[in-house]
Amino acid sequence: MAVFTTVTLDDLTQWIRQFPLGQARALKGIASGIENTNYFLTTERGEYVLTIFENLDFAQLPFYVQLMAHLARRGIPVPDPVANDQGELVVPLQGKPAVIVSKLEGASQMDPQPVHCAEGGRMLARMHLAGRDFPLRQPNLRGLDWWLETAPKVMPFLSAANEALLATEIAYQKAFADTPTYRGLPRGPVHADLFRNNVMFVGDKLTGCFDFYFAGCDTWLFDVAVTVNDWCIDQATGALDAARTEAMLAAYQAERPFTPEEREAWQPMLRAAALRFWLSRLYDFHLPREAEMLTPHDPTHFERILRDRLALQAPELPA
């Protein structure tokens, strides 16, 4: 379930008048999702998604919502927020911030093949390029500072071996972040959570991506590593799958060639991307928030991925 705030069509009769969407015709709660309340909303003008934010407040939302609007204006297939008659994208509904965005066609491809990975890589590169002139700045709130702050909180729950793994990897990433190679990496707004469940396909054609609520400014290569670590692996072992990895990276490279610094940073970045989700899953597992809504994701999946990236040399980025 992911309808934490109940809204009825009647509740929307007055509220929706501020939007250029005509009358609301149908409202259907969306079962998946773990953070927010989502409804499919049909109005006289078409199909939309209504999101009511359960954990983010008004001050935290402009970066995410305006980034989506910016990317949509540049032709990237992302949910396009609808402005009300005051030009506002985020408006209160039942005392919580809410947005209406365009509905993407299709469904997630949960067993991505090279053709889907190529589509994902192409879109990711285009998204990075389209974000270059986005004027708002917000760091990746799940970046190095968060890792340094969060690791000590989960340490007491870990085995000695995992405690050592976490401590060593954090120290490695801290040192790596201080190198000229890292500082030379191209950066800008990144999605930072482009897992397969956040991308839609109709057949083999990518129709869009959503869930920008971990987005922030970080290295583009981190975004690539997060995506490869989810789409291009053997699910059981976490090992990279050569055909899918090559398809994704070649398609990315065709839109936005990798730099020499990115080639050097690839292996450390695959480790960083694994660490980021191992840590967040450990945190959600051992220290669930009061308002925790669903069963937390399995942290051991990303522990396996991290161990694999430490043990095996990843294929080089394409030239």
Ligand SMILES: Nc1ncnc2c1ncn2[C@@H]1O[C@H](COP(=O)(O)OP(=O)(O)O)[C@@H](O)[C@H]1O
């Ligand atoms: N713009 C959209 N178009 C179509 N479906 C969407 C859109 N936004 C969300 N969804 C659907 O809603 C579900 C939950 O959205 P998600 O952003 O993952 O929620 P949460 O932030 O709560 O994790 C998605 O799995 C997808 O099926």
Ligand SMILES: N[C@@H](CCOP(=O)(O)O)C(=O)O
């Ligand atoms: N992709 C992350 C968790 C974020 O959840 P989402 O449903 O909002 O994408 C993970 O798998 O740990």
